[in-house]
Amino acid sequence: MKNNYFYKKPLSNIYKKPNVVSEVTSQILYGEKFKIISKNKSWIKIKILFDNYVGYIKNKDYTKDHKPTHKIFILKANIYNKQKNRTKYFLPFASRISMIHENKKFIEFEKNKWIKKSDIKKINHIEKDYLKILKIFLNIKYLWGGKSYKGIDCSAILQLFFYYNNKFYPRDTKDQKKYSVKKNVNKVFKKGDIIFWKGHVAVCINTQKLIHAYGPEKKVLIMNITETINRIERTAKLIVKKISSIKY
Incomplete structure (x- = not known):
């Protein structure tokens, strides 16, 4: 099925399998464009056109007729x-x-x-100040697969900056890490640096602090960069895998 569709409810979970007890891998927002890969009475398997993300949503609340303004x-x-x-x-x-x-x-x-x-x-508005967008989500609870005021994960905050600006960026941290260009650093972080760990990502808001959706703290918050790196290494046995920067 090659037709494009648009989601017409405020928000819905995207599931890994066609079952509400399946893992929630992401969410779909109002007006988000997708293609239907397959369908049955209760579920549709979709591919989000912005980032090619694949998963399942309930077979309802979508339309072909939508021209966002x-x-x-x-x-x-x-x-x-x-x-x-x-x-x-x-x-x-x-x-x-x-x-x-x-x-x-x-x-x-x-x-x-x-x-x-x-x-x-x-619809064609561009917001180059990524901090203005990232800070919208301060203190929102951490939610695996979430990407809204009801809960959000670390990769969603970063992706939403690009999605808002109609610019491609992957959904999951592992794909973001592959997609982002590596930056050479000498342990001096700058505003706009993206720090990647295995399964986690954060964005530097200046030379001392970063913002991220952090599972152990159960919310989006601003933390000291060095303390965060040390804490993740100490508690999760994870080291920084890559440093990139927001290019816009």
Whole structure:
């Protein structure tokens, strides 16, 4: 099946196998484009077109008809009803929406579903300040396979910077490490350096500190670079495998 589809709910897990007790390997966001590899009554096997990620989602809540005009630029954007009253629902950062109608403060992206204009940017907007995006997720809980305000893992934060900017970057740390160009360093870290371990990644925000989604601390936080390297080596027996830098 060669047709492109778009996910039309705020967020869903992507599973390794077509079963809700299977491992959650990633998530799919509103407006994310994919192809269907195979399907049955309950499940579809998909390939995300942005990064070729393959997995299973429930066979529902998607459409062929979606032409994104805007994207979410805050951690989570409240969805409002037709009376412009706030609902209990949100769209996650980097969701891609289509404008149906607009007024002074809101745009309608589905029938009777509205988003504040202050929460969005136009679809072609580029945000070169990666720290602005990474820091959106500070204190969000660590969640394996997560990539939203409900929980996020270390590789997702880095990938979302590129996804927001419509630039390819792999989903998983092992693939990110292979894809990223190695940087020669003499133990002096700089802002924008990406530090890779086996199964983990962090980004330097200056010469002293980094930001990452860190499992042992159960959240996204800023830590001292040297202390983090020593702690990971001491507790997980892992050493730094590669250092790259965000090139944009």
